[in-house]
Amino acid sequence: MREHPRSRAFADEARRNLLAGVPMHWMAKWPGGFPLVVAEASGSRFTDVDGHEYVDFCLGDTGAMSGHAPTPTLRAIEEQARRGITLMLPTEDAAAVSAELARRFGLPVWQFALTATDANRFAIRLARHVTRRPYVLVFNWCYHGTVDETFATLSSGGVVPRRGNLGPPVDPRLTTKVVELNDLDALERALAPGDVACVLAEPALTNVGIVHPDPGFHDALRELTRGTGTVLVIDETHTICCGPGGFTAAHGLDPDMLTIGKPIAGGVPAAAYGFSAELAARVETSIELEDVDVGGVGGTLAANALSLAATRATLTEVLTEAAFARMIPLAERWATGVENAIVDAGLPWHVTRLGCRAEYLFGPDRPRNGTEAHAAGDVALERYLHLHALNRGILLTPFHNMALMSPATTEEDVARHTEAFREAVAELVA
Numbered sequence: 001m002r003e004h005p006r007s008r009a010f011a012d013e014a015r016r017n018l019l020a021g022v023p024m025h026w027m028a029k030w031p032g033g034f035p036l037v038v039a040e041a042s043g044s045r046f047t048d049v050d051g052h053e054y055v056d057f058c059l060g061d062t063g064a065m066s067g068h069a070p071t072p073t074l075r076a077i078e079e080q081a082r083r084g085i086t087l088m089l090p091t092e093d094a095a096a097v098s099a100e101l102a103r104r105f106g107l108p109v110w111q112f113a114l115t116a117t118d119a120n121r122f123a124i125r126l127a128r129h130v131t132r133r134p135y136v137l138v139f140n141w142c143y144h145g146t147v148d149e150t151f152a153t154l155s156s157g158g159v160v161p162r163r164g165n166l167g168p169p170v171d172p173r174l175t176t177k178v179v180e181l182n183d184l185d186a187l188e189r190a191l192a193p194g195d196v197a198c199v200l201a202e203p204a205l206t207n208v209g210i211v212h213p214d215p216g217f218h219d220a221l222r223e224l225t226r227g228t229g230t231v232l233v234i235d236e237t238h239t240i241c242c243g244p245g246g247f248t249a250a251h252g253l254d255p256d257m258l259t260i261g262k263p264i265a266g267g268v269p270a271a272a273y274g275f276s277a278e279l280a281a282r283v284e285t286s287i288e289l290e291d292v293d294v295g296g297v298g299g300t301l302a303a304n305a306l307s308l309a310a311t312r313a314t315l316t317e318v319l320t321e322a323a324f325a326r327m328i329p330l331a332e333r334w335a336t337g338v339e340n341a342i343v344d345a346g347l348p349w350h351v352t353r354l355g356c357r358a359e360y361l362f363g364p365d366r367p368r369n370g371t372e373a374h375a376a377g378d379v380a381l382e383r384y385l386h387l388h389a390l391n392r393g394i395l396l397t398p399f400h401n402m403a404l405m406s407p408a409t410t411e412e413d414v415a416r417h418t419e420a421f422r423e424a425v426a427e428l429v430a
């Protein structure tokens with residue numbers, strides 16, 4: 001507190017006109033009593049208003065996976081802003097971006113939104129529209145944004161509102177089926193009645209800690225969804241960490257739809273959802289032109305000129321093949337440093353990694369599903385480790401213990417984390 005008088009003063013002042021003293025309620029969760037107020041961010045680092053510099057492994061929880069303010073994105077934003085920001089008409093960037101997304105993810109047809117939440121909402125709506133089915137199936141402890149249908153978990157085998165689900169519009173049992181990741185028998189049983197419009201899945205869970213799919217899981221998921229006429233929607237918003245085409249390209253997935261948001265425009269609000277040729281044809285032929293603006297899909301600012309210019313520059317010049325070739329080995333280095341510190345401290349924890357994202361979990365073994373990953377969480381321990389890191393100039397994501405590498409992250413940044421983490425666990429076991 002003594003080190004952060006200006007952030008502290010902001011917190012006191014902000015209580016007057018901001019709910020819980022923060023511009024978005026989640027920001028109240030940062031450890032330390034009040035959030036740091038940022039003066040500026042560039043590359044892998046940011047500086048707070050009290051002049052402290054931090055290595056940022058949170059990177060806006062993936063929104064800034066491109067690194068902060070990357071030069072090509074900045075240039076495109078500056079140039080486009082002078083030429084118009086939003087029009088309700090396409091600019092040439094729309095075609096270029098959709099071609100690049102098609103090349104990366106293998107789906108030929110695209111639409112745009114402003115957030116991954118909206119991309120998921122629109123994908124669900126269109127899947128329900130073409131299948132005329134009521135249910136959405138998600139995996140236990142998933143997170144796909146603030147999408148009503150996804151705020152459900154399993155309790156004693158039944159679907160219940162997820163803890164903290166604020167004002168659920170309807171009982172989630174009416175909209176949602178939930179199964180554990182890697183439980184193919186339960187998945188088969190849930191899809192068998194033919195009443196599920198779509199499975200909405202991260203290809204590996206990332207929001208309850210990383211949970212990897214078992215070998216063969218995705219082949220079975222594809223077979224079961226295809227066999228029951230269920231639309232398979234893969235949400236790559238976080239798993240883009242696996243490479244330029246996300247988990248989908250890295251592991252040869254073949255979804256009917258794909259959603260992505262967060263980092264694709266370097267932090268400028270932008271998201272996209274893609275369709276297979278077959279699904280695109282079903283959607284196009286089933287919607288009357290007269291209804292396209294009132295059907296619950298889209299938005300006035302979606303596909304605006306600024307977002308698309310930023311997306312084009314970020315995809316073609318920042319989050320490139322060459323960038324991932326640097327970012328992924330850095331995550332390996334981060335994971336090895338943490339793993340060695342855990343072993344040396346004799347703690348029953350482990351480290352897991354997915355592309356350029358890595359994290360430690362408070363249990364000896366890799367979780368196989370959301371329930372196991374959730375059970376390995378420890379809020380007090382997490383807050384201690386996050387605050388310890390913050391006090392040594394390192395920012396982790398506020399949720400679990402995740403670190404993300406950007407094209408601007410350096411070996412020195414990783415070494416700083418390893419050293420601080422060693423110190424933190426040594427203090428814990430002393």
Ligand SMILES: Cc1ncc(COP(=O)(O)O)c(C=O)c1O
Pocket residue numbers: 061115116117118120143144145146202207235236237238261262
């Ligand atoms: C997998 C996944 N999908 C979608 C979202 C929603 O993103 P946004 O909050 O930018 O709408 C998130 C957010 O964390 C996410 O992790």
